Amino acid sequence: MRIRATVAAVSALSGALALSAFAAPAAQAEESAASVASYRAAVAKIRQAAQAESGSQRAGARYDLDVSFSNFKIAKAIKVGATNHVATTVSYTLTHGADVDITADDFITDPIIYRGSYTSPDNRLFGNKPAKCTAASATTATCKGTIDVYPGAHELINTDAGTWRAAAEATAFNGQDPAGEEFDQSKVGYAGKGGLGTTLVQRHSKLTVDASPEPVQKNKTITITGKLSRANWDRGTYNGYVEQPVQLQFRKKNSDTYSTVKTIKTNATGNLKTTVKATQDGYFRYVFAGTTTTPAVNATGDFVDVQ
Structure with a gap:
């Protein structure tokens, strides 16, 4: 599977997320490419652990976050040129338990599109920044994000053209620092769901x-x-x-x-x-x-x- 180069680089150098990337003011965090790459690396580790689970055997011991996703909306087609960056807006409804604080600095949710299966995709695309969620009630929120595509960075090959499926995920780090010595992944919550919709990724x-x-x-x-x-x-x-x-x-x-x-x-x-x-x-x-x-x-x- 091809992954965004910035994520791979940060993951290889740091191997974990610095909690300061989450704790920084929102405006500062949005302007920091390093912060974006860092949270991607951390969420990727949690996701991989979650998707590696089989039966009651947990890999990574994270807990199931009380979050679900619905009403996923994405463009019918994303037209991608040979080298230019393309971004498309996505929205979805996030429903969560009363104990899930979606306003926390280290709560993250994202839209994703993928080729192949959700648990073992041939390729995956996501946004440069986390989705932003606006509370609609005490337990629901409307979330908006983007899918960012960089064909010039070899995120796509010609055989990727066609139908992609949509997914969303949410991770609550609950103050846990993956870079810290006392990081307790059992206190990190994760939820992910594939098959929320489809879009065409097309060769412009x-x-x-x-x-x-x-x-x-x-x-x-x-x-x-x-x-x-x-x-x-x-x-x-x-x-x-x-x-x-x-x-x-x-x-x-x-x-x-x-x-x-x-x-x-x-x-x-x-x-x-x-x-x-x-x-x-x-x-x-x-x-x-x-x-x-x-x-x-x-x-x-x-x-x-x-x-």
Whole structure:
């Protein structure tokens, strides 16, 4: 499983969380990349211990936190380019026991999306910062967070495109310092739940069109070229999307509506080329309907002056 580089680095250097990362004022903690990475490392250890449990045999001896998650909302699709950072907002309802203090500095909850199984994911993505929760009652809160994606840092490979599942977790450290000599993990509470929803993580797409010659005499042939490309997360570039059906559409000069002229397929490099007769002034564009791994995209219309 691929993990965010900052988490791996801090985990390797410190091996634990400094409690000061939680105790710092909220504004200061949010501005500290080291604090973000530190709490990730600590929560990851608790999560791994919790998910390693089988039957009544506990690994790590943490206790089950009286927290549950519902009403998870996330975008239907997250479109991710070749290298740019992408963030999407997530919200969910957190229900907790009266003895759980969600306002404590060392109480943390997060949304997560993952590929594969929740307990043994092929990949996992989460936010740079913890979710922020607003109490709706004495035992419920509305939480909002983000999923942050860094394809340029090799968090994704091309085979990751498609359906991801959603999860949420909560950890109450209850004043325990994982870096301290007297750290008692039995006093740390953890709750996590997978299968809360789904989203598509897609390879961002681009589509171009060029109609020529311009201007053109009426009833002469127009050649319309273009290219359909999508993000290649393995290489950090955009490459042609091959053998994909794309519609050629036309809109009259004074109309707002496009109509489909024909459907053609991209070639072995993602390029498009076809011809039509010039009959009237208007705009030509290519339209791609999208797939599970790649979002739909429309080229900007190219105007042709017919004389």
